[in-house]
Amino acid sequence: MIEFIPQLVVNGIVLGSIYVLVALGLTLIFGIIDVVNFAHGEFYMIGAFVAFLCVSSLGLPYPLAILATAVIVGVFGLITERVIIRSLRKRNPHPINYVLVTVGLSTFLLYGVNFIFGPDLRRIPSPYMKQVIHYANVYLTTQRLLVVLVAFLLVALLAYFVKYSSLGNQMRATAQNYEAARIVGVNTDRVFASTFLIGSMLAGIAGALVGAMFVTEPAMGIHIIVKAFIVVIVGGMGSITGSIVAGLGLGLLETLAGAVMPAEFLDIIGFSIMILVLLTKPTGIFGSGGGARA
Amino acid sequence: MLDLKDIRVFYDHVPALRGVSLTVDSGEIVALIGANGAGKSTTLRAIQGMVKVASGEIAWQGQRLTGSPPHQVVRHGIAHCPEGRQVFPDMTIAENLNMGGMVLGDAQRRQELTEYVYERFPRLAERPRQMAGSLSGGEQQMLAIGRALMADPKLLMLDEPSMGLAPILVESIFEMIRTINQEGISILLVEQNAYMALEHSTRAYVIESGKIGASGLSRVLLDDEYVREAYLGI
Ligand SMILES: Nc1ncnc2c1ncn2[C@@H]1O[C@H](COP(=O)(O)OP(=O)(O)OP(=O)(O)O)[C@@H](O)[C@H]1O
Numbered sequence: 285m286i287e288f289i290p291q292l293v294v295n296g297i298v299l300g301s302i303y304v305l306v307a308l309g310l311t312l313i314f315g316i317i318d319v320v321n322f323a324h325g326e327f328y329m330i331g332a333f334v335a336f337l338c339v340s341s342l343g344l345p346y347p348l349a350i351l352a353t354a355v356i357v358g359v360f361g362l363i364t365e366r367v368i369i370r371s372l373r374k375r376n377p378h379p380i381n382y383v384l385v386t387v388g389l390s391t392f393l394l395y396g397v398n399f400i401f402g403p404d405l406r407r408i409p410s411p412y413m414k415q416v417i418h419y420a421n422v423y424l425t426t427q428r429l430l431v432v433l434v435a436f437l438l439v440a441l442l443a444y445f446v447k448y449s450s451l452g453n454q455m456r457a458t459a460q461n462y463e464a465a466r467i468v469g470v471n472t473d474r475v476f477a478s479t480f481l482i483g484s485m486l487a488g489i490a491g492a493l494v495g496a497m498f499v500t501e502p503a504m505g506i507h508i509i510v511k512a513f514i515v516v517i518v519g520g521m522g523s524i525t526g527s528i529v530a531g532l533g534l535g536l537l538e539t540l541a542g543a544v545m546p547a548e549f550l551d552i553i554g555f556s557i558m559i560l561v562l563l564t565k566p567t568g569i570f571g572s573g574g575g576a577r578a
Numbered sequence: 579m580l581d582l583k584d585i586r587v588f589y590d591h592v593p594a595l596r597g598v599s600l601t602v603d604s605g606e607i608v609a610l611i612g613a614n615g616a617g618k619s620t621t622l623r624a625i626q627g628m629v630k631v632a633s634g635e636i637a638w639q640g641q642r643l644t645g646s647p648p649h650q651v652v653r654h655g656i657a658h659c660p661e662g663r664q665v666f667p668d669m670t671i672a673e674n675l676n677m678g679g680m681v682l683g684d685a686q687r688r689q690e691l692t693e694y695v696y697e698r699f700p701r702l703a704e705r706p707r708q709m710a711g712s713l714s715g716g717e718q719q720m721l722a723i724g725r726a727l728m729a730d731p732k733l734l735m736l737d738e739p740s741m742g743l744a745p746i747l748v749e750s751i752f753e754m755i756r757t758i759n760q761e762g763i764s765i766l767l768v769e770q771n772a773y774m775a776l777e778h779s780t781r782a783y784v785i786e787s788g789k790i791g792a793s794g795l796s797r798v799l800l801d802d803e804y805v806r807e808a809y810l811g812i
């Protein structure tokens with residue numbers, strides 16, 4: 285049993301990296317725009333489909349397909365923000381309206397993709413699935429290594445960007461005090477659009493990675509979004525550090541528990557932790573009640 | 579320099595400003611005083627473009643300002659220090675000041691202004707890396723004023739800078755305002771502390787339920803029977 289632990293830890297980090305990538309976009313959009321994007325999982329699903337089409341229809345090499353996916357899903361997020369979120373903000377910014385439109389968008393995308401492509405399970409052809417690396421008794425495909433590397437790279441980039449770039453500072457300022465941000469000269473419409481762009485890109489990239497490792501299917505967004513919500517709530521809504529810690533933690537915990545528990549029960553772990561956190565520290569482990577932090 | 583003509587503002591169909599006209603000339607300190615809910619903050623918010631102006635005109639240095647969004651208004655040289663010390667709590671003092679200077683294209687000028695603000699507020703200079711949220715009320719107020727100065731404004735709008743401060747700090751804040759003014763920045767000062775505001779301004783407007791009720795030279799208003807009774811409690 286004990287000799288499997290290194291392998292389980294590695295698998296847990298892979299799973300956790302995916303959770304982190306998806307949760308980061310969700311937490312950024314919530315922390316800065318104050319919108320819970322219920323369609324975030326579908327952006328991830330669309331990322332997988334876009335990458336699938338890039339590779340299988342356009343014949344793009346897989347790494348290039350990931351980049352193209354980031355751009356396409358990013359633009360898709362930008363359009364969503366402009367057409368739906370922004371018009372709502374200008375006309376009728378009641379919180380329940382954001383829930384209604386993003387849930388509506390989520391359903392529309394899920395059934396739209398299902399209508400066009402059918403519910404079949406596909407897999408993005410990736411050359412990295414065939415290469416296996418092993419060290420001692422730990423085995424891992426290059427694809428899984430890629431997931432972890434991309435996640436770490438993006439997290440580091442994001443942390444640096446938010447802390448040191450001008451736009452990143454404007455994003456933090458907007459999250460911490462919207463009115464004051466407007467007063468000092470932040471174009472908050474532009475900040476909101478950029479936030480949606482970044483969040484959607486992260487989700488799209490995650491989809492392009494997972495769609496090659498597991499399956500690409502219309503319902504994949506539903507599975508991930510539940511986990512992403514748990515991560516964001518446990519880590520603290522709006523907290524970047526919180527999402528990273530909680531995402532990796534949940535991935536590890538689920539994988540380790542998977543060794544001793546039937547798979548059907550694994551989902552209980554996340555929910556139990558979430559309920560525990562909501563009962564004891566409702567703002568999440570790293571949350572303080574509002575505002576995005578590095 | 580700044581010219582408001584018959585400004586009307588509504589919050590959800592309820593009138594907050596019912597035809598406010600006022601001017602601020604270059605080099606002046608103009609006070610806007612009035613009771614709770616009279617519309618003082620709303621006037622500043624209208625100038626800044628934070629609320630929709632239903633009718634009337636705002637002109638700034640001969641240019642029409644009505645309808646400009648806040649991020650453009652500040653780029654025209656109008657800085658706003660809002661009521662209630664609206665700092666960025668999870669940013670350091672230095673980062674807060676940097677945000678204030680974001681409208682300046684010129685990094686050199688931003689550096690000069692940072693030094694100027696630190697000189698003006700030595701308590702901020704002592705710990706530029708401290709989080710703004712952990713500062714005392716008085717320090718946050720100084721930071722908010724300093725941040726507004728970072729925009730290199732021609733007009734500084736201050737909304738109740740003395741609110742909630744110890745008397746000794748109130749005195750020094752008003753001194754500060756005077757100094758800033760002498761360095762060439764015009765001031766539009768909103769205060770509930772009418773006496774202090776009149777003492778430290780050139781001209782003043784009295785606002786009552788969204789309309790200007792009285793206006794004139796501050797020292798004349800200080801002696802005015804009605805103003806004394808209604809706002810100074812003397
Ligand atoms: N966001 C808002 N929504 C609805 N009504 C508002 C809003 N802000 C202010 N009001 C109302 O508009 C009127 C003017 O408010 P304003 O804040 O300009 O007054 P003020 O003179 O600054 O008062 P105070 O001295 O308390 O700061 C008040 O009746 C207030 O209740």
Ligand SMILES: [Mg+2]
Nearest residue numbers: 618619620661
């Ligand atoms: Mg006010």
